[in-house]
Amino acid sequence: MSQPCESYRKMFNEFIDQELTNEQCQDLEQHLSHCVGCRKELELLKLTCQAITILESPSPPPNFLGSIRQKLAQESISKRSGWETASRWLITHPSVLALSFIGFFVFAFLLGRFIPSPQISIQVAELEPVKGWEGVRESQLALGQAQAPGEYFSTDSVRSGLPLAMVSYSAEKAQAPIMKSEIKTRLILQTPTQLIMSIIKNDPAFKSAQIYPIQQGVVAQTRQWVYRISISDANFINALALISEKRLFPTSLAEAEKLFALEIEKLPSPLNPVK
Amino acid sequence: MVALFRNRKLAKRLKAQVSDPDWELIERFLKGDEAGFNQLVLNYQNRVYGLCYRIMGNLEEAEEIAQEVFITVYNSLSEFRGDSRFSTWLYRITVNHCKNRLKYLGRRGYFQSDSLDQGLETEEGEFSRQMESEDFSPLERLEQKEVERLVQGKIMELDEEQRAMILLRDLEGLSYQEISEILGLKEGTVKSRIHRARLELKDKLKKELFK
Numbered sequence: 001m002s003q004p005c006e007s008y009r010k011m012f013n014e015f016i017d018q019e020l021t022n023e024q025c026q027d028l029e030q031h032l033s034h035c036v037g038c039r040k041e042l043e044l045l046k047l048t049c050q051a052i053t054i055l056e057s058p059s060p061p062p063n064f065l066g067s068i069r070q071k072l073a074q075e076s077i078s079k080r081s082g083w084e085t086a087s088r089w090l091i092t093h094p095s096v097l098a099l100s101f102i103g104f105f106v107f108a109f110l111l112g113r114f115i116p117s118p119q120i121s122i123q124v125a126e127l128e129p130v131k132g133w134e135g136v137r138e139s140q141l142a143l144g145q146a147q148a149p150g151e152y153f154s155t156d157s158v159r160s161g162l163p164l165a166m167v168s169y170s171a172e173k174a175q176a177p178i179m180k181s182e183i184k185t186r187l188i189l190q191t192p193t194q195l196i197m198s199i200i201k202n203d204p205a206f207k208s209a210q211i212y213p214i215q216q217g218v219v220a221q222t223r224q225w226v227y228r229i230s231i232s233d234a235n236f237i238n239a240l241a242l243i244s245e246k247r248l249f250p251t252s253l254a255e256a257e258k259l260f261a262l263e264i265e266k267l268p269s270p271l272n273p274v275k
Numbered sequence: 276m277v278a279l280f281r282n283r284k285l286a287k288r289l290k291a292q293v294s295d296p297d298w299e300l301i302e303r304f305l306k307g308d309e310a311g312f313n314q315l316v317l318n319y320q321n322r323v324y325g326l327c328y329r330i331m332g333n334l335e336e337a338e339e340i341a342q343e344v345f346i347t348v349y350n351s352l353s354e355f356r357g358d359s360r361f362s363t364w365l366y367r368i369t370v371n372h373c374k375n376r377l378k379y380l381g382r383r384g385y386f387q388s389d390s391l392d393q394g395l396e397t398e399e400g401e402f403s404r405q406m407e408s409e410d411f412s413p414l415e416r417l418e419q420k421e422v423e424r425l426v427q428g429k430i431m432e433l434d435e436e437q438r439a440m441i442l443l444r445d446l447e448g449l450s451y452q453e454i455s456e457i458l459g460l461k462e463g464t465v466k467s468r469i470h471r472a473r474l475e476l477k478d479k480l481k482k483e484l485f486k
Binding site: 013017044045047048049051052053054055056057058059060061064065067068069071072075 | 313316317320321322324325326328329334337338341342345346349419422423426427430441442445446448451466469470473474476477480481484
């Protein structure tokens with residue numbers, strides 16, 4: 001194939017598409033008149049295009065429109081009754097329902113495990129020395145005669161006449177958790193109050209107690225009893241030494257009482273309905 | 276500037292709508308007259324079905340896809356804004372459905388066997404061998420049906436894009452500009468690819484058909 005032939009053959013497609021200018025057309029025809037090879041090639045290309053053009057498209061099957069309309073009708077039915085279908089499916093497949101229930105509980109369980117919740121249910125009140133608390137005796141409590149000298153009253157103390165002047169709730173303090181697992185390694189025991197609080201947090205008897213700090217310890221109120229737990233400064237220092245040197249930490253209040261020489265006063269709780 | 280652009284776009288759309296012979300039917304359908312849609316199906320079913328058949332090379336596939344095409348049209352005709360002619364839009368949906376189906380079937384090894392043999396297998400299994408052994412000019416001697424089978428087989432050997440293009444051009448007789456709109460390609464690209472496809476097809480057919 002000579003060089004001119006190649007350039008002419010590039011024009012074949014446009015010739016077939018009738019996109020050549022008159023000049024180009026004449027030029028090409030001129031060449032074709034004396035080049036057999038190009039004439040044959042062009043003929044073949046024309047035949048190829050023709051072969052496609054004359055392809056007879058098969059007719060669609062009878063009632064093509066009908067089958068489309070039928071499909072559309074089915075589609076709209078299934079769209080409309082999506083809920084119905086879903087509920088019917090759930091009824092016929094009860095295991096799916098059961099599994100989704102189980103899945104929900106497993107999910108909730110894992111959620112509870114991995115999202116740390118505040119560890120203490122104990123409410124911690126501001127530390128404020130109570131004037132007049134020391135003088136309160138069991139008889140007075142029972143009679144409801146004790147007078148609160150302070151400004152703040154918890155609802156319980158108002159009801160019972162119990163002087164809990166130091167009760168001014170601090171949300172921040174209530175949030176500060178001491179995790180049980182950390183107690184041995186990361187105790188904050190700078191005051192007697194903190195020491196006693198960490199002891200009773202370990203004691204299941206004080207699980208739902210309300211705890212109020214006082215000067216040398218805490219007042220803890222359970223449903224049955226009000227405890228006034230304190231430790232003298234000398235005993236507090238001994239206790240710290242015991243903890244840090246011997247790695248001893250009591251698991252209950254009774255144990256701590258012996259170990260650290262705690263002073264414990266136990267009064268019947270005014271919340272206790274049983275006289 | 277934006278307004279001008281918008282106006283021009285709107286003007287183009289309005290012009291397209293006015294010049295589109297199908298716009299009346301579309302409007303009827305959009306106003307709730309189902310007969311408008313039915314008429315569109317009747318007007319275009321042959322072309323859509325035929326194109327599907329030629330791209331897929333299989334009657335059942337063609338029927339399935341053509342039905343899906345018209346269902347798509349039914350569901351999304353409200354989104355058709357008349358930026359192009361309805362037929363262009365319809366061809367685009369058809370080609371896309373075919374391509375998706377081919378991709379799906381290709382993943383399942385549907386086209387592993389030689390497509391030419393597939394095309395010729397049915398009645399005259401001996402056909403292709405005969406062609407090679409005897410020396411004759413087949414175009415005159417062969418039945419139209421047989422030529423069609425052979426051509427279809429060779430078309431199936433082209434890649435799907437080329438196949439769609441050459442069919443849109445030489446079977447459907449569309450302009451390059453329209454094909455470029457359907458396929459979302461530049462007109463020059465479409466033109467050169469179709470030219471290449473024709474030459475390729477010519478060489479394939481030359482070996483068997485034009486001796």
